[in-house]
Amino acid sequence: MATSGRWMLWTLCVCFTAWENDALRINMRESFVEVVRGDYVILPCSFFTSTRLSRLNIIWTMAPFSSPDTPMQVIVYDHGQAVEDPSLTGRVAFRGIPSSADIILNDTRVSDGGIYHCMVNNPPETADPGIGELVLSVLAPPSLPACQWDGDIDTGGSVRLSCSVAEGIPTPEIHWDKVNPEEISLPINMEGDLSGSVQIVNVSSQTSGLYRCSASNVLGTEHCYVNLSIYATPESSSGILQAVLLTLSMSLVLLALLVLVLWLQHTGQNGKWRERKGEDERCYNEIRYTPSLMKRSFV
Known part of the structure; x- marks a missing residue:
């Protein structure tokens, strides 16, 4: 009885393990990817399933960093056909479909940066679709400041x-x-x-x-x-003007003093000249009246 119970438990474990191995699994080989703006980048998404891929369905979505709650559809694979979002036409494609869900993104732009989700569903598997996530960062040099x-x-x-x-x-x-x-x-x-x-x-x-x-x-x-270029203020200009005016005033004072000295010197010379002229006139008068005096003495 105990042996039979252990056999049944072992059988259940094997069946559960086999069921888990058969379930669809997603493997995102990278969780963070960087690319320089203008280059191409591969976004990896591997999956494992034991069911035929006749009804394979793959959906890639992207949520911008600026609005992570509003994802947009990037590209879809369904019924053997791939359809990309019109805004990405010519820039995105599957790489290795149907054995791989990897996609390639060309001519990357800063707006391509965001959180990407890869969702794979492969009916008739009843398990929930496998979902993987990665973050893409598009690097860009500084714009001209x-x-x-x-x-x-x-x-x-x-x-x-x-x-x-x-x-x-x-x-x-x-x-x-x-x-x-x-x-x-x-x-x-x-x-x-x-x-x-x-x-x-x-x-x-x-x-x-x-x-x-x-x-x-x-x-x-x-x-x-x-x-x-820093300019002098009106106050500074006024100070310079005051200094110039003071210099001119001092110059005028010195000039006035010089004129006064010259005038005094000139006035002094004129006085001496008049004094000398007076002396000359007195001498002349004395000589002029001398003969008459002499005449009177002879008479």
């Missing part, structure tokens, strides 16, 4: 330099540097994943120069530039 500035470029003002990039996978790193007349790395404030800015306060003539924004990832680096 856009640079701009705003603020007060008068001395003592504040200027903000901003830089943004439209795309890049992995997410580009953004850096700001002053490259001319001297190279200086600047601290940056990130404003989201794809933009960053630099705030420069109390600007002066030394702030003027060429500034560069760099967006970099593993596929490359792109740059944009801002040429910043």
